[in-house]
Amino acid sequence: MRNRVREQRLQREISQAELAAALGVSRQTVISIESGRYLPSLPLAFRIARFFDLTVDKMFDPEDEEAGA
Amino acid sequence: MMRFIRPRLRKPLLGGIALLGIAGAWAIGAGQSRWLAIVIAIVAVGQTVAWYLTAGEDTDESALLGSRADERQKQVGQHARALAGAVAMAAAYVGLLITLAVKRADAWSFAVMLAVTGFAYLTGLSTYGSGEPNPGDEANAGYQARSPVGR
Numbered sequence: 001m002r003n004r005v006r007e008q009r010l011q012r013e014i015s016q017a018e019l020a021a022a023l024g025v026s027r028q029t030v031i032s033i034e035s036g037r038y039l040p041s042l043p044l045a046f047r048i049a050r051f052f053d054l055t056v057d058k059m060f061d062p063e064d065e066e067a068g069a
Numbered sequence: 070m071m072r073f074i075r076p077r078l079r080k081p082l083l084g085g086i087a088l089l090g091i092a093g094a095w096a097i098g099a100g101q102s103r104w105l106a107i108v109i110a111i112v113a114v115g116q117t118v119a120w121y122l123t124a125g126e127d128t129d130e131s132a133l134l135g136s137r138a139d140e141r142q143k144q145v146g147q148h149a150r151a152l153a154g155a156v157a158m159a160a161a162y163v164g165l166l167i168t169l170a171v172k173r174a175d176a177w178s179f180a181v182m183l184a185v186t187g188f189a190y191l192t193g194l195s196t197y198g199s200g201e202p203n204p205g206d207e208a209n210a211g212y213q214a215r216s217p218v219g220r
């Protein structure tokens with residue numbers, strides 16, 4: 001599943017540590033989400049989307065996974 | 070009681086107490102090598118301090134040790150514990166096979182370990198699973214009545 005976390009974070013010039021603090025997770029978790037190694041829980045996905053003023057489906061794109069299936 | 074202890078100190082303290090328990094048991098059971106209990110107790114204190122210092126670092130392992138893990142780190146911890154449980158069960162099974170073949174009198178300890186880990190697995194299924202069939206709602210019941218599987 002692709003996501004736009006890194007893209008949105010860089011657009012807003014926020015560091016991974018700052019984003020992690022705002023979301024209440026560790027910096028390592030932000031890195032894992034950005035690299036696609038970890039799929040966040042639904043509550044965390046909503047927190048991320050709200051932080052960037054986007055909807056969850058704009059933030060996370062499942063098309064990659066469907067194409068691979 | 071754990072609520073009164075700083076989160077960062079909880080697991081290091083538990084680890085230290087566990088090791089002190091071994092030191093105490095050694096002191097009770099050992100004959101002339103009772104001095105080793107003192108060495109284990111010193112190691113326990115050293116381990117507590119080392120774990121406390123490690124718990125302050127910025128890694129997944131430190132977050133788990135410092136009781137401040139987020140959802141992903143908790144998942145990492147759960148996977149690690151599941152692996153430890155599976156390995157303990159496999160080791161108990163292998164130990165049981167070997168002792169049954171070589172020294173049958175010692176087999177009971179491995180049998181107990183195998184039974185305990187197996188029972189813990191079943192308890193986990195019952196605790197973390199639904200435990201009973203989900204009754205569903207009325208619409209679901211209607212769907213089940215129309216289901217070709219039920220005919």
